[in-house]
Amino acid sequence: MKTKIKYIIAAGFAASSLLMNFSCEKFIETDFPSNQISSQLVFEDEQTAEAALAGLYSGFWTNSMFSGGIDGMGALLGTYTDDLTCVYTSSSNGALDLFNNQQIPTNTAVTSFWMYAYQQIYIANSIIEGVNNSKSLSSAAKDRIRGEALFVRSLIYLNLYGIFGEIPYADTTDYTVNSHLSRMPKDALLLRIETDLSEAVNLLPASYRNVERIYPNKFAGYMALAKMKMLLKKWNEAEVLCGTIIQSSQYTYQNDITKVFQKNGSHILWQLKPKNNNDATKEASLYNFTGAPTSFTLSNALVNSFPTADLRRQHYVTAVPFGQQTNYRSSKYKNIGVNNPTEYSIIFRLDEVYLMQAEILLEQNRSAEAVPMINRSRQRAGLPLLSASLTVNDARNQMQEEKRREFFAEHGIRFFDLKRWGMLDQLVTLKPNWKSYQSNWPLPQKELLLNTNLNPQNAGY
Structure with a gap:
């Protein structure tokens, strides 16, 4: 019988106060095949190494930027922009302050978001180090496990950069190093993320190791790397990556709108499985209210x-x-x-790749090629198809509207799009407290006190 044990992740990153001392050690529950296993032995056996990796994904579901619940990007960035209206009544609620664009460095939602992100980066680093030091894992197992951990870490860093701007980059579990890290300058940081994602893509297999697509493969890596290339305006490289996904026989566009969020679709690149079988997704639990809403509603601007x-x-x-x-x-x-036998929380789906490719083509003034990409979601939604003769500007406007209607409240896509397009300041028409400096969140005050090398605080805070 498998015994659930608690695998201790030692204190390793000073920027996360949760990991500062033994009284604050983070315990990650994983299903190991025997009773207690020392950390030195975890990566000498593929089954236990897999369990350590499973613990990382479990953390994604429970508390992370990828969670579909209150602590995830879908809710926090959705209410920060114009997807969601926050109706919490507590004046000390961090999400409510984000909705009102009144966040300060002590905001509890911001602090928790940062803390869980760096906690998961630490776990990913511990997995990478364990695999690198293993003398018994096969080369294939080493490559795949390292590839998954690198992919996860890179995706966390990419989103952290999009939300906070320059951040510290940790690639070790060495406390003496991590406790004094400074924020890495933008160009160096983006180069590191791009390099890590490229390595992850090379290491990840093209096939899925689970038919439910709950672990990333090479094509999920292509999608994350394409997002990175778009941020860097490397349009030709991003086009190749998106084209490779679109042309893959593993993926098929889901034309039935009633099945887009069902877990068995071949349009899904990567999704998270609920902690227990038949549990509802966190998105369903958070947003499905009856009577008076208690957390979030869709904004009138979105509905209209x-x-x-x-x-x-x-x-x-x-x-x-x-x-x-x-x-x-x-x-x-x-x-x-x-x-809930039919739904998992989808992180990457083919629908987004099509609209990413549309944007990439429009940036190269190729509107006639971009329009069919936009028309895929329009056709499924029952809307008239756009003409291939649209100007680049008109096609771009249509693409931007399609992305909003298709991906609202999904992992902060709206926020990252508006920021990449230089359009965040348009929020002031709906949110009078919006200020330009709020394109970055403040670094948590607690972390600046723990590590003064993280200073200065983001402008405006």
Whole structure:
């Protein structure tokens, strides 16, 4: 019988106060095949090495930027921009302050977001070091496990950069190094992330190691690397990566709008499995309210952005009357409670690759090639197809509208798009407290006190 044990991840990164001393050690629960195994032996056996990696993914589901719950990018960045309206009533709620664009360096949501991210970076580093030092793992197992850990770490860093700007880059578990890290300058940081993602892509296998696609493969790596190339404006390289995914026989565009968020689709590149079988996704639990909303509603601006005939308005948005008011909830994920045999939390889907490719082509003034990419989601949504003769500017406007309607409340896609397009300041028309410096969140004050090398604080805070 497998015994659930608690695998201690030692204190390793000073920027995360949770990892500062033994009284604050983080325990990650994993299913190991025997009772207690010392950390030195974990990476001498493929099964236990897999369990350590499974612990990292479990953390994604429980508390991370990839979580579909209140601590994830979908909720926090959705309410920070214009996807979601936060209706929490506590004046000390970190998400409410983000919604009101009144965050300060002691914001609890920001602090937790940073803390969990660097905790998971530390775990990824411990896995990479363990695999590198292993004398018994096969070369194939080493490559795949290292590739997955590198992919995960790189994706965390890419999103942290998008939210905070310059950040510390840790690639070791050495406390004496990590406790004094400074923020890495932008160009050097982006080069490190790009290099790490490229290595991850080379190491990851093209096939999935689980038919449910709950672990990333080479094509998920291509997608993350394409996002990196877009940020760097390396349009030719990004085009090749997206084209490779689109042309792969492993993926098929899902034309049935009722099946987009079902777990068995061949349009899914990577998804997270709920902690327990048949648990609801965190997205379903967070957004599916009845009566008075208690956390988030869809913003009126988002709801009003859907054309009347748009099937997404019918299938992804639900009106909830309450008294004299009607609120709207996100209903992309529909199964709630403990009766969910069909839905996992999707992180990467082919639909996004098509619209990424449309943007890439438009940046190269190739609107006639970009329009068919935009039309895939429009056709599924029941909207008229766009003409291939659209100008680049008109096609770009349509692409941007499509991305908003298709990916609202999904892992901060709206925030990262607006920031990459230089359009975040347009939020001021809907959010009067918005200031330009808020394109970056503040670094948590607690972390600046623990490591003064992280100073100076982001401008404006």
